[in-house]
Amino acid sequence: MTPYSKDFPVSWEELHRNARALSWRLLEQGPWKGIIAITRGGLVPAAILCREMDIRLIDTICIVSYSGDAGEAAMKQGELSVLKGVEGDGEGFILIDDLVDTGRTAQKVRDMLPKAHFATIYAKPAGKPLVDTFVTEVSQDTWIRFPWDMEYTFSTPLADRHAK
Numbered sequence: 001m002t003p004y005s006k007d008f009p010v011s012w013e014e015l016h017r018n019a020r021a022l023s024w025r026l027l028e029q030g031p032w033k034g035i036i037a038i039t040r041g042g043l044v045p046a047a048i049l050c051r052e053m054d055i056r057l058i059d060t061i062c063i064v065s066y067s068g069d070a071g072e073a074a075m076k077q078g079e080l081s082v083l084k085g086v087e088g089d090g091e092g093f094i095l096i097d098d099l100v101d102t103g104r105t106a107q108k109v110r111d112m113l114p115k116a117h118f119a120t121i122y123a124k125p126a127g128k129p130l131v132d133t134f135v136t137e138v139s140q141d142t143w144i145r146f147p148w149d150m151e152y153t154f155s156t157p158l159a160d161r162h163a164k
């Protein structure tokens with residue numbers, strides 16, 4: 001069992017549009033020295049942000065917690081493990097991730113870089129207070145499906161699913 005009962009698939013187009021909306025909001029709050037992406041989910045948003053905001057200095061914090069490959073295993077959080085950090089307190093830097101869920105990852109990176117501006121595309125209520133700027137809120141029982149985790153496949157008609 002997981003706490004997630006809803007699925008929220010996100011297309012590349014929607015992700016791109018949301019990342020550009022986030023870029024607008026962050027541009028207004030600059031200037032910025034650079035971007036620190038939280039791998040791996042923060043990498044695609046970071047690429048879009050640095051293009052839109054003309055930022056050339058990009059670093060990473062490499063951290064893992066949800067380590068299953070698919071299905072329910074991917075929805076269970078384990079111990080947080082930091083594989084690589086960054087020097088300094090993060091002042092003047094945007095710290096970017098795809099989402100906050102429980103907020104455990106956000107709390108960890110905030111402890112590491114207390115002066116960085118923490119931004120995400122999506123935020124769930126439990127993690128929202130830890131984010132400085134985000135674009136879209138989704139409910140806590142929703143699992144967001146990012147385009148890099150999906151492929152086109154046959155979709156069973158709703159009536160057939162209903163009949164079962």
Ligand SMILES: O=P(O)(O)OC[C@H]1O[C@H](OP(=O)(O)OP(=O)(O)O)[C@H](O)[C@@H]1O
Pocket residue numbers: 038039040041042063064065066067077097098099100101102103104105106127
């Ligand atoms: O708010 P939390 O409950 O801590 O969850 C949010 C984190 O979980 C996901 O990363 P994940 O650990 O799955 O690794 P990945 O980015 O490499 O896919 C997501 O990209 C966030 O970094």
Ligand SMILES: O=c1[nH]c(=O)c2nc[nH]c2[nH]1
Pocket residue numbers: 066099101142143144145146149
């Ligand atoms: O792809 C993902 N979708 C989510 O909703 C989520 N929450 C934590 N980690 C996550 N990864």
Ligand SMILES: [Mg+2]
Pocket residue numbers: 038039040041042097
């Ligand atoms: Mg992540």
